Amino acid sequence: MDFVFQDEIKELMRSRNDYCVSLYLPTHRVGRETEQTSIRLENLLRGAEKQLVAQGMRSPEAKDFLRPAQDLAKDGFFNRHLADGLTVFISGDLFRYFRLPIHFDERLFVGRQFYLRPLIPMLHCCKKFHILAVSRKSVRLLECTEFEVNEIELKGVPLSMQEALGYDQQSTPLFRMASQGSGRGAAPMVHGHGGGSESEKEQLWHYFQILKNSLHPYFKEDIPLVFAGVDYLFPMFRLVDVHKNTINESIEGNPDELGSLELLKRGLPLVSSYFDREKRRAIGRYMNLLGGLLTSDTIEEIVPNAVAGRVDTLFVDNDRQKWGKFDPASGQVEIHPEQHRGDEDLLDVALNQAYLNGGDVYGLDPADMPGHSGGAAIFRY
Known part of the structure; x- marks a missing residue:
């Protein structure tokens, strides 16, 4: 998969020529449909050749003009290396192709400049957000954009409830199963959020307190945060959460059963209104x-x-x-x-x-x- 960055888009925008060919087609990452990509591309290239000839180019010149893309199509290159959409740009002094995480309608344009409107989403693709996936057994922090997700290596962060409370008990006597005093740092009474007995809820509250403190260096104020966890954990997390851009809805379910890409897929609708x-x-x-x-x-x-x-x-x-x-x-x-x-x-x-x-x-x-x-x-x- 490729990414089109601003400098590359600007290069395409500045390019003007007597003949600029822009091709867009949908592709598939896996499955039998991938075998059709080269066939569909060759069909578009035949259409481009007809348009070039209609606009004054001789047929042999049109074939030579399109040859770089034809060679890749015949080689089956685009059947093996795909994303969700393919775009190809050809002019007298430029040949570029991009395999992008955008689904394109099949389109062909021949003009004096490249047709770039379908790439507008790539101009806004680099906005980041975090997904914090928490269960009793694991903690993951994901850095996401609309099109990719990477798990952040967490150093100095307990990666399970057992590890967190074990750290707490070894380092400080703060944690007490029965502590409900009014002193600073005492756990509040939490009712109505599920998750078991009051002592279990108190354990969860301490768990999130420890996570809040240890994760703080990884959070950035201008990057929104999406929480992922079973339904009763999100209200507990919000009790200690100080991140001003935490999204008000969460990804519900056990995150241990969800891979990073699935979490990204579920998180995107929750941050879309924020980014809009x-x-x-x-x-x-x-x-x-x-x-x-x-x-x-x-x-x-x-x-x-x-x-x-x-x-x-x-x-x-x-x-x-x-x-x-x-x-x-x-x-x-x-x-x-x-x-x-x-x-x-x-x-x-x-x-x-x-x-x-x-x-x-x-x-x-x-x-x-x-x-x-x-x-x-x-x-x-």
């Missing part, structure tokens, strides 16, 4: 500025302003294209109801230019889009 805050704030800001001179949902205004570096924030509809032409010299935008020969997706042009000039870009579902044109922008001035 910036997007929601940006949409709210657009709505507050609506009607003034700093917003527009007119493509003829958005594209030249994106090129000029005036776009602070750009929203594009994930499901729409706006075909047409843009003349950088005059700043004139020409929109067509259907794709004509030589057309570009003007939303993609605006996205590339806004991002290259330091703007924030968001791909939105149609129901979340402000405006009705498929694009909306907040201007810097």
Whole structure:
């Protein structure tokens, strides 16, 4: 699996050529479907060859132009090394492919620049969160992004309840099965959370106190934390939790029965609203500025302003294209109801230019889009 980093995306955005081919297709990591990847890629490459010839390239030149991708497809390379989606970019001076953890619809684009809108999720993929998986028998701390998960090696942290309480008893007389005094550090009375008798709940409270202290160096204030454990452990954890970004919902169930990837899969929906805050704030800001001179949902205004570096924030509809032409010299935008020969997706042009000039870009579902044109922008001035 590959990752597309900002510098690579910017290189693709800056690339302009008479012929730029962009291919997207869904793939499978395992199973019989993996054998179909090279076949589907070859079909897309045949379609690309036809479009190149239709746009003025001679057939032998088109075959040579696409040969690097054809060679890999015929070799079966993409049947053996896959993720969830494959994208291939070819121009006169560039050949790149990426196997990404994104499911793509099958698409082919030939134009003067690469079509990069499906890669928007990769622009926001590096936001981290932690999953703390706790049972009586084990403790795991996972560092996660939307697309990957790594277990953090815990040093100086007891990795089970028995180990934690054993440390406690050996190092300090703080732990007492019957301690319910009012002194500092005494366990509170805990009722109604399951998990056995009051003495067992008191043991759990001490367990989490010890975990809180030993895990503190691993927690970062700006990284959200998701707790994973059986249902009665989460309320106990919240009694001692001082992490300000702990998500209010937990991954329920015995984490000892869940691998890291499954925990990531279950944790993602819980942190999605947290990570969507910036997007929601940006949409709210657009709505507050609506009607003034700093917003527009007119493509003829958005594209030249994106090129000029005036776009602070750009929203594009994930499901729409706006075909047409843009003349950088005059700043004139020409929109067509259907794709004509030589057309570009003007939303993609605006996205590339806004991002290259330091703007924030968001791909939105149609129901979340402000405006009705498929694009909306907040201007810097």
